[in-house]
Amino acid sequence: MTVSAVRVLIVDDHRLFRSGVRAELGDSVEVIGEAEDVDSAVKAIAELQPDVVLLDVHMPGGGGQEVLRRVLGSGSPVRFLALSVSDAAEDVIGVIRGGARGYVTKTISGRELTDAIRRVAEGDAVFSPRLAGFVLDAFASSEAPPIDPELDSLTQREREVLRLIARGYAYKEIAKELFISVKTVETHVSSVLRKLQLSNRHELSRWATARRLV
Amino acid sequence: MIRDAAPATSEETASPRLMRPVEGRLFAGVAQGAATQLGLDPVVLRLAFVLLTVLDGIGAVAYAALWMFTPRELYEGREPARDWSQLAAYGAIGLALLALGWLTGASSGGIGAWPIAVGGIGSLILWQQADPDRRQRWMSTTVGQVRQNRVRTFVGLGLVVVGAIGFLAATNELGNARPGIMFTLVVVGGVGLIAAPWLAAMWKELQKERRERIRQEERAEFAAHVHDSVLHTLTLIQRNAHDSREVMRLARSQERELRNWLYQPKQDADASVAAAVRRVAAEEEDAHGVPIEVVCVGDCPLTPELSAMMQAARQAMVNAAKYSGSPVVSVYAEAEPEEVTVFVRDRGVGFDMKDVPEDRMGIRQSIIGRMERHGGSARVRTEPGEGTEVMLTMKLEKV
Numbered sequence: 001m002t003v004s005a006v007r008v009l010i011v012d013d014h015r016l017f018r019s020g021v022r023a024e025l026g027d028s029v030e031v032i033g034e035a036e037d038v039d040s041a042v043k044a045i046a047e048l049q050p051d052v053v054l055l056d057v058h059m060p061g062g063g064g065q066e067v068l069r070r071v072l073g074s075g076s077p078v079r080f081l082a083l084s085v086s087d088a089a090e091d092v093i094g095v096i097r098g099g100a101r102g103y104v105t106k107t108i109s110g111r112e113l114t115d116a117i118r119r120v121a122e123g124d125a126v127f128s129p130r131l132a133g134f135v136l137d138a139f140a141s142s143e144a145p146p147i148d149p150e151l152d153s154l155t156q157r158e159r160e161v162l163r164l165i166a167r168g169y170a171y172k173e174i175a176k177e178l179f180i181s182v183k184t185v186e187t188h189v190s191s192v193l194r195k196l197q198l199s200n201r202h203e204l205s206r207w208a209t210a211r212r213l214v
Numbered sequence: 215m216i217r218d219a220a221p222a223t224s225e226e227t228a229s230p231r232l233m234r235p236v237e238g239r240l241f242a243g244v245a246q247g248a249a250t251q252l253g254l255d256p257v258v259l260r261l262a263f264v265l266l267t268v269l270d271g272i273g274a275v276a277y278a279a280l281w282m283f284t285p286r287e288l289y290e291g292r293e294p295a296r297d298w299s300q301l302a303a304y305g306a307i308g309l310a311l312l313a314l315g316w317l318t319g320a321s322s323g324g325i326g327a328w329p330i331a332v333g334g335i336g337s338l339i340l341w342q343q344a345d346p347d348r349r350q351r352w353m354s355t356t357v358g359q360v361r362q363n364r365v366r367t368f369v370g371l372g373l374v375v376v377g378a379i380g381f382l383a384a385t386n387e388l389g390n391a392r393p394g395i396m397f398t399l400v401v402v403g404g405v406g407l408i409a410a411p412w413l414a415a416m417w418k419e420l421q422k423e424r425r426e427r428i429r430q431e432e433r434a435e436f437a438a439h440v441h442d443s444v445l446h447t448l449t450l451i452q453r454n455a456h457d458s459r460e461v462m463r464l465a466r467s468q469e470r471e472l473r474n475w476l477y478q479p480k481q482d483a484d485a486s487v488a489a490a491v492r493r494v495a496a497e498e499e500d501a502h503g504v505p506i507e508v509v510c511v512g513d514c515p516l517t518p519e520l521s522a523m524m525q526a527a528r529q530a531m532v533n534a535a536k537y538s539g540s541p542v543v544s545v546y547a548e549a550e551p552e553e554v555t556v557f558v559r560d561r562g563v564g565f566d567m568k569d570v571p572e573d574r575m576g577i578r579q580s581i582i583g584r585m586e587r588h589g590g591s592a593r594v595r596t597e598p599g600e601g602t603e604v605m606l607t608m609k610l611e612k613v
Binding site: 130153 | 402546
């Protein structure tokens with residue numbers, strides 16, 4: 001591809017991790033800066049205007065959610081991909097509802113991460129198997145009737161796509177499996193992302209909290 | 215668009231405490247401070263103090279009490295000098311009033327009112343010195359409790375009062391007892407007012423100490439856990455630094471353990487499907503050193519059929535970890551109301567089902583055969599070079 005490289009800002013409080021990601025990312029992605037906490041991240045985003053921000057969920061000063069709140073609150077068009085070691089559903093659902101366009105775990109390979117960054121830069125959503133599992137779980141636990149049927153439940157097709165993601169399928173494999181185009185897969189995932197962000201289903205947050213209960 | 219869940223931080227606006235300012239003071243700064251607090255002109259208060267002192271000495275007592283109990287405002291630099299002329303003016307006014315009272319015989323000098331006045335003023339000062347939030351909490355809890363038992367309290371009080379009056383009336387001593395009762399009431403009230411803020415403060419201290427102790431215990435438990443698990447593993451990793459596979463295994467296993475401890479609800483692996491899948495995956499990951507990523511959706515109790523399914527899933531994981539050559543194995547388990555499905559997928563070499571010899575126990579017996587014996591089904595999808603996916607399905611019996 002001869003498209004210009006995606007300009008990426010890495011936000012993580014671990015220096016070792018930042019340099020690791022920098023080294024792993026492919027040529028189609030250009031790391032234009034790093035930030036190590038909420039304040040420096042907000043500042044760097046305003047100054048550098050990156051295409052995609054790789055955002056750590058856990059950081060001093062409010063974490064990724066705070067960065068999302070401050071940057072997206074000011075109407076910035078920057079896109080965020082959340083990157084975390086966290087398995088806590090409330091963190092994951094929290095950053096997605098805060099406006100991140102995807103969530104991947106830090107164990108992701110460099111190639112997959114590059115791919116995910118490109119996809120987020122193009123405006124698509126990126127779901128890791130784990131996020132897909134969380135979403136299925138969150139939308140499945142529905143005893144109460146949905147308030148807004150369009151937003152509060154997943155279509156059969158969206159469910160199928162999420163299931164395949166949870167099973168470890170790549171988008172290309174999903175497209176092949178369901179006899180649809182990769183673009184359609186992306187459309188479905190984006191639609192799920194929209195529902196996840198806009199749905200007022202109180203179960204979503206309640207479910208995330210309940211998961212945390214030990 | 216985006217839901218904003220940030221809680222608004224409520225800034226507590228505490229009323230300023232009574233202080234004795236240095237600037238603008240005439241004597242000790244009491245009147246000046248009290249005037250600022252009450253929003254009055256200090257002149258008014260100063261005149262009031264003078265007048266009360268002249269009338270029956272109460273002004274001086276109040277002034278002294280306030281002086282004692284009011285903290286001095288911090289002032290940096292050289293203290294400004296008092297305006298002695300003004301002080302002299304107030305003194306003159308006081309003397310004049312005193313002379314007037316003495317000449318006309320109007321001053322009462324009611325020494326009997328002193329104890330009550332002193333007590334009252336003292337209580338008020340102590341009350342004022344307590345923190346506003348403490349006071350408010352004290353008020354709210356007491357009032358709340360009283361409200362809860364309002365009927366009982368009123369009935370009880372009424373009975374006591376009626377009983378006492380009845381007794382006194384019967385013995386014809388109602389008239390004599392009246393001043394005594396009044397005095398007792400005043401004293402009890404005063405003592406209550408004085409003691410309440412201190413009691414509240416003590417209670418708060420106690421609570422704080424308790425919280426601190428709980429926090430310390432949690433900390434100790436946390437430290438113990440980190441020591442037993444993470445530090446131990448880090449030591450092992452240093453010792454096995456030459457063996458990358460072992461290092462990987464140790465790191466994965468420790469990561470899993472820590473995650474479970476931090477995020478997963480405590481589940482009994484013998485009781486629930488999700489917990490059982492996670493445990494099986496963890497065991498096989500440890501045994502073979504290949505990461506097994508588990509995603510679980512929903513959960514349900516483990517029946518004998520589902521236990522058999524777990525064994526089939528274990529065999530599928532073993533195959534994937536041992537033979538496929540895939541760097542990672544994905545496991546997806548979903549528990550729905552009607553059925554439980556488990557997918558075990560690798561991106562390894564794959565194989566051709568036709569080429570698998572009849573006597574190979576792994577797939578035919580341990581996976582497909584076992585599932586069918588227990589009323590479920592298993593499908594294996596694989597092609598050379600395409601990886602393998604084992605799909606297990608078990609219908610749940612409707613209860």
